[in-house]
Amino acid sequence: MKRNISSLAVFSGKPTFDSPLPVGQMNFAEWERFESAFRGIFARRYYTNHGPLVQELEARLCNMLGVKHAICTTNATIALLIAAKALELHGKVVVPAFTFAATVQSLTWAGIEPIFCDVNPVTHHITPELVEPLLDDSVSAVLAVHLWGNVCDIEGLSQIAAKKNIHLYFDAAHAFGSTCNNIPAGSFGDMEIFSFHGTKVINAAEGGCISTNNDYLAERLRNIRSSYGIRGTVYPNIMTSNGRMSEAQAALALLSLEDYDKNSQLNRDRFERYISHLKILPGFKFISVKSDEKSNYQYVVAEVDHEAFGISRDELVYILKAENILCRKYFAPGLHRCPPYNEQYPHFLNSLPNTDILCSKVIQFPSGQLITMEDIHTISTLVIYIHEHASDIRERLFHVK
Amino acid sequence: MKRNISSLAVFSGKPTFDSPLPVGQMNFAEWERFESAFRGIFARRYYTNHGPLVQELEARLCNMLGVKHAICTTNATIALLIAAKALELHGKVVVPAFTFAATVQSLTWAGIEPIFCDVNPVTHHITPELVEPLLDDSVSAVLAVHLWGNVCDIEGLSQIAAKKNIHLYFDAAHAFGSTCNNIPAGSFGDMEIFSFHGTKVINAAEGGCISTNNDYLAERLRNIRSSYGIRGTVYPNIMTSNGRMSEAQAALALLSLEDYDKNSQLNRDRFERYISHLKILPGFKFISVKSDEKSNYQYVVAEVDHEAFGISRDELVYILKAENILCRKYFAPGLHRCPPYNEQYPHFLNSLPNTDILCSKVIQFPSGQLITMEDIHTISTLVIYIHEHASDIRERLFHVK
Numbered sequence: 171m172k173r174n175i176s177s178l179a180v181f182s183g184k185p186t187f188d189s190p191l192p193v194g195q196m197n198f199a200e201w202e203r204f205e206s207a208f209r210g211i212f213a214r215r216y217y218t219n220h221g222p223l224v225q226e227l228e229a230r231l232c233n234m235l236g237v238k239h240a241i242c243t244t245n246a247t248i249a250l251l252i253a254a255k256a257l258e259l260h261g262k263v264v265v266p267a268f269t270f271a272a273t274v275q276s277l278t279w280a281g282i283e284p285i286f287c288d289v290n291p292v293t294h295h296i297t298p299e300l301v302e303p304l305l306d307d308s309v310s311a312v313l314a315v316h317l318w319g320n321v322c323d324i325e326g327l328s329q330i331a332a333k334k335n336i337h338l339y340f341d342a343a344h345a346f347g348s349t350c351n352n353i354p355a356g357s358f359g360d361m362e363i364f365s366f367h368g369t370k371v372i373n374a375a376e377g378g379c380i381s382t383n384n385d386y387l388a389e390r391l392r393n394i395r396s397s398y399g400i401r402g403t404v405y406p407n408i409m410t411s412n413g414r415m416s417e418a419q420a421a422l423a424l425l426s427l428e429d430y431d432k433n434s435q436l437n438r439d440r441f442e443r444y445i446s447h448l449k450i451l452p453g454f455k456f457i458s459v460k461s462d463e464k465s466n467y468q469y470v471v472a473e474v475d476h477e478a479f480g481i482s483r484d485e486l487v488y489i490l491k492a493e494n495i496l497c498r499k500y501f502a503p504g505l506h507r508c509p510p511y512n513e514q515y516p517h518f519l520n521s522l523p524n525t526d527i528l529c530s531k532v533i534q535f536p537s538g539q540l541i542t543m544e545d546i547h548t549i550s551t552l553v554i555y556i557h558e559h560a561s562d563i564r565e566r567l568f569h570v571k
Numbered sequence: 572m573k574r575n576i577s578s579l580a581v582f583s584g585k586p587t588f589d590s591p592l593p594v595g596q597m598n599f600a601e602w603e604r605f606e607s608a609f610r611g612i613f614a615r616r617y618y619t620n621h622g623p624l625v626q627e628l629e630a631r632l633c634n635m636l637g638v639k640h641a642i643c644t645t646n647a648t649i650a651l652l653i654a655a656k657a658l659e660l661h662g663k664v665v666v667p668a669f670t671f672a673a674t675v676q677s678l679t680w681a682g683i684e685p686i687f688c689d690v691n692p693v694t695h696h697i698t699p700e701l702v703e704p705l706l707d708d709s710v711s712a713v714l715a716v717h718l719w720g721n722v723c724d725i726e727g728l729s730q731i732a733a734k735k736n737i738h739l740y741f742d743a744a745h746a747f748g749s750t751c752n753n754i755p756a757g758s759f760g761d762m763e764i765f766s767f768h769g770t771k772v773i774n775a776a777e778g779g780c781i782s783t784n785n786d787y788l789a790e791r792l793r794n795i796r797s798s799y800g801i802r803g804t805v806y807p808n809i810m811t812s813n814g815r816m817s818e819a820q821a822a823l824a825l826l827s828l829e830d831y832d833k834n835s836q837l838n839r840d841r842f843e844r845y846i847s848h849l850k851i852l853p854g855f856k857f858i859s860v861k862s863d864e865k866s867n868y869q870y871v872v873a874e875v876d877h878e879a880f881g882i883s884r885d886e887l888v889y890i891l892k893a894e895n896i897l898c899r900k901y902f903a904p905g906l907h908r909c910p911p912y913n914e915q916y917p918h919f920l921n922s923l924p925n926t927d928i929l930c931s932k933v934i935q936f937p938s939g940q941l942i943t944m945e946d947i948h949t950i951s952t953l954v955i956y957i958h959e960h961a962s963d964i965r966e967r968l969f970h971v972k
Contacts, residue, residue, distance in 0.1 A: 201613050205606065212602050215941070217769050217776040244645050244777065247813030275811060281682065368618050375618040375817045376645065410676060412648030416776045418819050540616070 171551065175559050175566060179492035186552060187494035191545060194369025195468050195538035197433045199425035207421040216417060219396070223420035228379075230427055234347075235356025237381040239388035242420065243395060243413040246343055246365035246378030250276030252413050253363055253380055256390040257337050261308040266296045267506040267518065268525045269315045273341045274505050277313070284515070285309065286506045288522040294318065294457065294532075298326035305330070311337035316345035316355060318457045319465035324350045324358045331359070339363070342381075346372050347434055347466040354464070356381040361391075366423050369538075371433055371466040373426045374419040430466075433539070437467035440537045440546055444470050447550030451557055453478025468538075471500065473531040480560025483533050485567060489556060495549055498534040572952065576960050580893035582967060587953060588895035592946060595770025596869050596939035598834045600826035608822040617818060620797070624821035629780075631828055635748075636757025638782040640789035643821065644796060644814040647744055647766035647779030651677030653814050654764055654781055657791040658738050662709040667697045668907040668919065669926045670716045674742045675906050678714070685916070686710065687907045689923040695719065695858065695933075699727035706731070712738035717746035717756060719858045720866035725751045725759045732760070740764070743782075747773050748835055748867040755865070757782040762792075767824050770939075772834055772867040774827045775820040831867075834940070838868035841938045841947055845871050848951030852958055854879025858933075869939075872901065874932040881961025884934050886968060890957060896950055899935040 177183035198204070211217060224242055231240035243249040250272055254263075259282050265274055267286040274284050285304050287296045294317045301312055312331055314322045322340065331338035343365035345355040356362055361384070364370075366377030382388050395413040415423075426433075445456050453475035459465040474483040481489075487497050504525045505511055506518040535549065556563060578584035599605070612618060625643055632641035644650040651673060655664075660683050666675055668687040675685050686705050688697045695718045702713055713732055715723045723741065732739035744766035746756040757763055762785070765771075767778030783789050796814040816824075827834075846857050854876035860866040875884040882890075888898050905926045906912055907919040936950065957964060 196616065198613065198616070198618070201610065204609070204613065208605070208609065209602065212599065212605065215597065215599070217597075217599070219769075244649075245813045245815070248645075248649065251812075271811060272813065279680070279812065368620075375819060376813075376815060410672060411652075411680065412646045412673065412777075414646070414777060416820075418776060419817075 172555050175562050178489060178563070179494075180489045181566060181570065185492060185494045186548060190494045190496050191536045192538065192540055193496050193498050193534055193536050195371055195373060195433075195437075196368055197371065197373050197426055197429060197539045198422070199429065203425055204421070207425060208418070211417045211421060218414055218416040220414070221417040221420070223417045223424060224415050227420045227423050227427070230424070231379060231381065234427070235354050235381050237357040238383045238385070239381065239391075240356075241380045241388065241391045241395060242415040242423070243378040243380065244415055244419070245376045246363055246367065247272040247276065248411070248413045249363045249378035249380050250341065251279050252391060252394045252411065253339060253361055254280035254282060255394050256387055257311060257339065257360060259310045259337065261310050263311045263313050264296070264301055264304050264309055265313040266315050266525070267504040267522055268294060268501055268528055269341065269505065270343065270501060271505060271508070273313065273315055274511070278510075282310075284511065286511075286515070286518045286522060288524050289528065291524045291527065293320060294528060295320070295322045296327075297323055298330050301327065302330055305334050305336070309334070309336055311339065313339055313341060314359075315341040316348065318344055318469045318471045319348050319459055319467055320457075321345055321348050321350035321355050321358070321463070328359065343370065344469060345466070346370065347430060347464060349464040352463070357383055360384060361387060366419075366426070371426075371437065371468040372423060372430065374415070374423040377415055377419045377423055434466045434468075436539075437537060438465075440541060440543070441467045441470050443543055443546045444535060444550060447547065448472070448553060451479070451554060453480070454553075454557075470535040470537045472533055472535070473528070474533055475531065480557055481564050483531050485564070486553070486556065487533060489563070489567075490549075490552070493552065495536060495552070497536070500532045500534050502529040502532075504529045573956050576963050576967060579890060579964070580895075581890045582971065586893060586895045587949060591895045591897050592937045593939065593941055594897050594899050594935055594937045596772055596774060596834075596838075597769055598772065598774050598827055598830060598940045599823070600830065604826055605822070608826060609819070612818045612822060619815055619817040621815070622818040622821070624818045624825060625816050628821045628824050628828070631825070632780060632782070635828065636755050636782050638758040639784045639786070640782065640792075641757075642781045642789065642792045642796060643816040643824070644779040644781065645816055645820070646777045647764055647768065648673040648677065649812070649814045650764045650779035650781050651742065652680050653792060653795045653812065654740060654762055655681035655683060656795050657788055658712060658740065658761060660711045660738065662711050664712045664714050665697070665702055665705050665710055666714040667716050667926070668905040668912075668923055669695060669902055669929055670742065670906065671744065671902060672906060672909070674714065674716055675912070679911075683711075685912065687912075687916070687919045687923060689925050690929065692925045692928065694721060695929060696721070696723045697728075698724055699731050702728065703731055706735050706737070710735070710737055712740065714740055714742060715760075716742040717749065719745055719870045719872045720749050720860055720868055721858075722746055722749050722751035722756050722759070722864070729760065744771065745870060746867070747771065748831060748865060750865040753864065758784055761785060762788060767820075767827070772827075772838065772869040773824060773831065775816070775824040778816055778820045778824055835867045835869075837940075838938060839866075841942060841944070842868045842871050844944055844947045845936060845951060848948065849873070849954060852880070852955060854881070855954075855958075871936040871938045873934055873936070874929070875934055876932065881958055882965050884932050886965070887954070887957065888934060890964070890968075891950075891953070894953065896937060896953075898937070901933045901935050903930040903933075905930045
């Protein structure tokens with residue numbers, strides 16, 4: 171506990187934590203289970219190229235996500251690129267600027283021009299109302315992004331895509347296990363792309379997956395993923411790449427799948443612990459999960475209102491970093507303000523007011539396997555302390571900077 | 572031993588081997604060494620994103636290849652794509668059609684048009700003489716490919732690239748540890764791209780590496796490889812992807828590097844055993860290594876002359892496959908005859924006579940960790956038997972087909 175503001179690490183006090191607390195999930199199985207899975211790989215001498223563990227993983231994912239095809243990849247960024255190619259996109263694609271860079275960069279690598287769409291200030295998602303005015307004849311698809319364990323307005327977006335006869339697909343990196351009308355993300359739109367990066371609830375260290383109910387798209391995706399090891403039809407007239415998932419990655423993801431119920435419950439416990447500590451704090455609002463839906467609770471995300479909380483989101487991140495609490499500013503700056511897009515498409519710079527506000531307010535707090543309930547108590551107590559001494563801290567920060 | 576041609580598996584005899592012999596290297600360390608490396612990863616809880624093992628691997632590769640920068644990636648296909656983007660290529664690039672698909676497809680993904688160059692019938696490489704007539708103002712680079720453990724004519728290609736002021740870079744998937752004038756591949760041209768796929772002498776199951784002496788290109792490559800974990804300068808104005816190598820991949824590659832001397836010597840022993848058995852066979856010519864250079868000997872590759880050997884390369888591959896000996900037809904068909912290139916650029920169809928001949932003649936034999944000297948004796952004896960009974964076999968094959 172800090173006794174006075176001089177004891178804050180940002181003012182040269184001792185940091186609250188001796189080493190940095192990671193912000194991501196980092197859900198890894200116990201060594202013994204990992205060892206057992208890897209002994210199997212070495213015994214089989216089958217290390218990559220759509221091996222037995224990748225096949226098992228894909229079957230389990232189909233089952234869990236309620237979808238016909240799950241195509242695992244080396245990471246979600248490559249998956250997004252493969253998806254854009256499989257859909258044969260052309261012209262322009264509507265996409266939020268309030269997202270991780272890879273969402274939009276996958277379009278750029280595929281030769282597609284993004285049309286940035288603003289987001290709803292409450293859900294942080296793009297909505298049918300915001301998308302529709304952007305749909306002219308040059309648009310071949312909408313790439314929507316599920317955020318913070320919540321799923322987009324599937325019905326509304328699907329209706330618009332059908333009406334305009336364009337593709338609709340989803341960056342579902344945040345939505346493994348999350349539902350819309352109690353249907354899990356995975357079968358919505360033409361396809362959905364999941365991330366199994368170490369920071370996510372399902373974790374292959376690096377990894378990704380594309381899910382679809384469309385047989386034709388599934389074959390195209392498998393063709394593009396690799397010129398080897400394709401099951402089913404081979405389309406010779408397709409550009410291939412290497413997006414293969416190795417057996418080692420599949421082993422990690424399978425262990426993580428086994429633990430999904432436990433880990434998502436632990437995430438929920440941590441999430442609710444944060445809320446119980448901080449819900450009454452002025453200017454502090456957590457992004458919650460709809461009471462009738464499921465979520466992986468992998469992200470603990472709040473909006474910080476500068477006026478009411480007393481200091482800004484950026485200042486809060488700065489102060490907490492000095493304490494070895496690594497919070498993230500999501501997604502600051504918005505992609506419309508990042509190179510190369512700010513230079514290539516300057517007309518979006520002042521067209522996304524909700525995105526700009528969220529980019530200045532949203533903060534992600536540490537959660538995941540390495541964060542204890544005690545850590546959350548400590549972090550929350552510190553955040554309350556910072557709020558209570560906001561004006562003194564700001565005054566002194568001004569002189570330090 | 573086959574006693575009569577009816578005992579060939581292609582004619583329903585019992586296959587020589589009970590299960591398929593792999594054609595690639597498959598050099599994996601003993602479980603104990605692997606386990607020890609992986610315990611370290613779990614103890615550190617650092618699984619990806621330019622971790623300590625990737626850093627150690629890159630340092631060792633720099634040392635071994637005699638190059639300033641080694642940038643490891645999740646696979647060589649993605650590395651080739653990152654390389655094309657880092658070089659800011661435009662217009663057209665001269666490249667052989669006698670290569671693995673990923674070489675040329677990396678250009679297509681990067682929006683570059685290939686100009687296919689024929690190869691020298693002895694070395695199988697593109698040469699300055701073949702490249703020079705193709706260099707008009709639309710060409711921004713030459714992407715040459717080292718083949719079969721031999722390195723291209725570095726001096727000649729470098730002179731042409733310098734004269735025309737264009738980039739020169741190398742697909743070095745076949746050339747780890749191989750030399751030109753006793754300098755190892757790795758520091759030639761603007762950059763070189765290595766593969767650490769399980770079929771290669773250095774093996775991360777999946778993996779790759781880009782080597783360069785150019786500081787500016789190295790920083791660009793690191794930027795494009797990942798928007799995270801960049802060391803050194805960050806170029807905000809660059810399109811990033813995810814080409815990160817995980818710690819698991821780096822652990823495998825480091826074990827493989829430790830074993831390089833042993834494994835390349837074992838490859839050489841296997842290579843020479845094949846030659847000792849088959850060198851006198853009519854119509855059968857192994858691609859050898861220049862006596863004054865080093866090689867990894869990872870490929871055992873021969874040309875089969877239909878007339879002199881008695882049956883064609885395609886028929887030989889077909890017969891051996893039935894015996895569970897999986898030889899590869901390299902690189903058949905040439906990429907100028909594969910979609911989408913045959914349709915997009917039909918003017919190359921009849922412009923690469925040496926490539927066409929090699930595509931019909933070249934065969935790769937099984938080598939690597941899982942192939943014993945006894946296996947090689949068995950395979951060679953069978954190849955000699957097939958040659959000796961060629962006309963009877965052809966006659967009967969004709970009826971079977």
